[in-house]
Amino acid sequence: MLSRAKRREYIKAGGSFCINCGSGNISAGKIESEGRGAWQSVQCYDCGSEWNDIFRLISVDDIILPEDDPMIPVVFGNKESGDGQTETA
Numbered sequence: 223m224l225s226r227a228k229r230r231e232y233i234k235a236g237g238s239f240c241i242n243c244g245s246g247n248i249s250a251g252k253i254e255s256e257g258r259g260a261w262q263s264v265q266c267y268d269c270g271s272e273w274n275d276i277f278r279l280i281s282v283d284d285i286i287l288p289e290d291d292p293m294i295p296v297v298f299g300n301k302e303s304g305d306g307q308t309e310t311a
């Protein structure tokens with residue numbers, strides 16, 4: 223297993239070297255995503271290690287909102303508030 227410190231060092235450096243041997247002779251595959259997560263397989267040509275870089279949603283940028291059709295804010299992910307359904311009679 224890889225030490226935490228080594229992982230942290232790797233992440234801090236933006237994953238620009240081999241997480242095992244430190245070589246820059248690495249190659250990353252294309253980024254795949256599913257749901258809220260994304261990952262990218264990386265391999266080192268020098269020592270043969272393979273691993274996945276994991277990506278998370280940390281921010282949003284370059285947001286373009288429609289000018290004519292402002293959305294009313296909706297609270298997402300609160301379906302089971304236990305309050306029962308508020309049906310408009």
Ligand SMILES: [Zn+2]
Nearest residue numbers: 240243266269
């Ligand atoms: Zn390596």
